[in-house]
Amino acid sequence: xxxxxxxxxxxxxxPVDALYEEAEQTxxxxxxxxxxxxxxxxxxxxxxxxGAALRRAECLHLLWHTDEALEAVRALRPPExxxxxxxxxxxxxxxxxxxxxxxxxxxxxxEAHELDPETYPLPVRLSDHDFRTLLDxxxxxxxxxxxxxxxxxxVVVESRPTAEMAGKEPHLTPEILGLFVGTPxxxxxxxxxxxxxxxxxxxxxxxxxxxxRAEVQREVRIxxxxxYGHYLGFDEEDLEHLGLG
Numbered sequence: 001x002x003x004x005x006x007x008x009x010x011x012x013x014x015p016v017d018a019l020y021e022e023a024e025q026t027x028x029x030x031x032x033x034x035x036x037x038x039x040x041x042x043x044x045x046x047x048x049x050x051g052a053a054l055r056r057a058e059c060l061h062l063l064w065h066t067d068e069a070l071e072a073v074r075a076l077r078p079p080e081x082x083x084x085x086x087x088x089x090x091x092x093x094x095x096x097x098x099x100x101x102x103x104x105x106x107x108x109x110x111e112a113h114e115l116d117p118e119t120y121p122l123p124v125r126l127s128d129h130d131f132r133t134l135l136d137x138x139x140x141x142x143x144x145x146x147x148x149x150x151x152x153x154x155v156v157v158e159s160r161p162t163a164e165m166a167g168k169e170p171h172l173t174p175e176i177l178g179l180f181v182g183t184p185x186x187x188x189x190x191x192x193x194x195x196x197x198x199x200x201x202x203x204x205x206x207x208x209x210x211x212x213r214a215e216v217q218r219e220v221r222i223x224x225x226x227x228y229g230h231y232l233g234f235d236e237e238d239l240e241h242l243g244l245g
Contacts, residue, residue: 016045020052027055032062032173050076054088061095062173064163070095086115097160097204098174109208123208124216131157131203134213138221149228153182153197160204177205178223180230199227 023038036059042052053076060069073092078084093108112120126134135157139150158165166172172179182197201223210216 016042016049019045020049023052023055027059032059035059036063054085054091057095058091061091061098062175064098064166064174066095066098066163066174070099084111084115086112086120089115090120094174098163100160100162102204121211123204124210124213125207126203126213126216128157128203131207134217135201135220138217138224141221142224145232146225146228149231153180153199153228153231155201155224156198157201157203160202175205177202177209177219178227180227182231184231197231199224199231 019038020042023035023042026038027035036056039052039056039059042049043056046052053072057069057072057076060066060072070092073088073095076085076088089108090112093105093112096102096105096108106123109120109123113122135155139147139155142150161172161174161176169179169181179200180198181200201220206216206219206223209219
């Protein structure tokens with residue numbers, strides 16, 4: 001790799017490092033197209049920059065360029081006699097899940113856990129019945145305004161987002177936990193989605209983000225509060241102020 005280390009205080013930052021940091025921040029901000037372009041700029045300057053290559057694959061995944069993302073992440077596999085990188089293995093699992101290959105995805109998640117159990121806990125897998133029971137418990141605990149909103153806009157549980165859904169809902173990524181689809185209170189226009197007014201929850205993504213059942217339940221609650229907040233007319237800044245960003 002081309003990362004230069006200097007022990008001199010005040011040494012100028014390597015321009016490739018600065019570009020990589022900009023790309024990372026852009027990815028964190030959810031600007032996936034711009035982040036992809038920046039990571040590709042890094043790779044033009046330093047074709048051996050492993051981190052940029054991995055993040056480029058992640059951007060492709062988040063933009064639903066799934067086949068290209070899978071090819072890119074697999075190109076970073078080490079030789080068979082070397083230990084794999086858990087970040088790479090986990091990303092391959094997430095990309096495989098986006099393709100619908102749950103069995104291979106699960107093997108990747110297990111491998112990532114074995115390589116780094118602290119960073120990559122095993123997904124908490126629940127049956128459809130168990131997830132519905134957990135969801136009902138969460139809904140019962142909601143504030144009255146949200147319970148009233150649920151009567152007007154139902155919750156629909158899907159296993160995972162799909163590219164077909166993303167074609168109708170441009171804010172949908174393979175990693176999203178939930179999404180309000182429809183017309184917020186006080187607005188009259190509605191884009192066709194195929195769903196009507198609903199809040200979508202994506203079970204496999206929610207299961208993967210929690211370390212145990214209690215954490216999954218907490219994430220379901222936060223996601224529902226966020227998405228019903230959108231239905232009630234709150235924007236992202238409002239939700240951030242409420243601690244639901």
